[in-house]
Amino acid sequence: MNNYSQNYHNESLTRRQEPQNCYMDNTSLRIPLAVFYTLFFLFGFAGNLLALWVFLRLHPKKNSVRIFLINLALADILLVICLPFRVAYHFNNNQWVLPSLLCRIVGNVFYMNMYISIALLGFISVDRYLKFHRASSRRWFLQSHWSAIVCGVLWAVSIAGVSPFIVKTENNNETHQCFQYKKLCDSKWKAYFNFVIVAIFWVVYGALVMSYGRIGMKLITASRDKPDFPNAAKYNKTAWKSFFVLFTFTVCYAPYHFVRIFYIMSQMAPNVSCNKMNVLDKTNEVVLLLSALNSCLDPVMYFLLCSSIRKVTLKFICNCFCQQTNNALNSSSDEQPKIMTVVPKTICQDIKKATIIIK
Known part of the structure; x- marks a missing residue:
């Protein structure tokens, strides 16, 4: 009975020493x-x-x-x-x-x-x-x-x-x-x-x-x-x-x-x-x-x-960008379009060229 108690005590001590609640x-x-x-x-x-x-x-x-x-x-x-x-x-x-x-x-x-x-x-x-x-x-x-x-x-x-x-x-x-x-x-x-x-x-x-x-x-x-x-x-x-x-x-x-x-x-x-x-x-x-x-x-x-995904995405970006640009140009004054028309059209053309190149 004493040996059993001693073994149980050792087992309990081992369990307490395990880092179960380690921070x-x-x-x-x-x-x-x-x-x-x-x-x-x-x-x-x-x-x-x-x-x-x-x-x-x-x-x-x-x-x-x-x-x-x-x-x-x-x-x-x-x-x-x-x-x-x-x-x-x-x-x-x-x-x-x-x-x-x-x-x-x-x-x-x-x-x-x-x-x-x-x-x-x-x-x-x-x-x-x-x-x-x-x-x-x-x-x-x-x-x-x-x-x-x-x-x-x-x-x-x-x-x-x-x-x-x-x-x-x-x-x-x-x-x-x-x-x-x-x-x-x-x-x-x-x-x-x-x-x-x-x-x-x-x-x-x-x-x-x-x-x-x-x-x-x-x-x-x-x-x-x-x-x-x-x-x-x-x-x-x-x-x-x-x-x-x-x-x-x-x-x-x-x-x-x-x-x-x-x-x-x-x-x-x-x-x-x-x-x-x-x-x-x-x-x-x-x-x-x-x-x-x-x-x-x-x-x-x-x-x-996916080349098709690239083409579709670039084409979508081009259409959205060009549409917003056209709306901005139509709503702006007569003097502003002369300055703004060069850059947006160039960007749109570059994007369209990219969609053609991608195969």
Whole structure:
């Protein structure tokens, strides 16, 4: 009986020594995170909203890439909508004053749309690879209605997967905190689920490296082997655009998922020093910021990769600019048009030339 009491005392002492209530000091990151998330929200929301409007209203051509890009823009919009809550949280000295349910909704919707964006970028890379190699045996994947079905299944699976995390309440005494480091010793199923998500990312990343890498290298080789070929310069330019997409994907997502492996392992480990937890928590916040940056870079990707999107966007800007200029000229005095007519017409002509050059 004495041995049993002694063992129980030692076990209780070990539990008390575990840094379960370790204080996470993120005061040095609080203001930078709030400022960057604010900028990401402004640029990401405006850029993706403009892209979504172009896809739905000004670019009626229906194909598989357009379906994927519409869903990608929608996922990015839903992601950046979550950022103001993070901004308010960091500006409020990392204090969550809203209901805890809203904290779980914001956190999980953020991650859900991030991984939907990752999956869609993977589908786009496969789609472009199959089109580039004219894979007739997989032509079904390139059809718009199949792309719509794939996107519908992706959204349904993502919502079903994230719902348990939102509905399930946690026994957390720190109700004033949100987005904080959490131990998962008693909920290891969450850790294993997160490991599966990380593994899926690396599979998608491998698909992007293979598809865009092969496309880029083949185009560069073709442009070098046949420099006198009419489309040699265009092949070289398209190749570097493919490398740009791969570069942005690597910068935004690869660091986060590399750190994520050690982050999840520390959540599962029974004994982790408080100092190590703080280092992993701060590192996770920084690399997560890079992941959110991708929502601002996706509209740039739309403009670079799709020549039809560039033509439609530039033409729309030209029409709006020229119309406003004509209205200003008509409403102005007789002396002002002599000064104003030179610059606006020149700009409009330059934009129209750009839309003709882009193919």
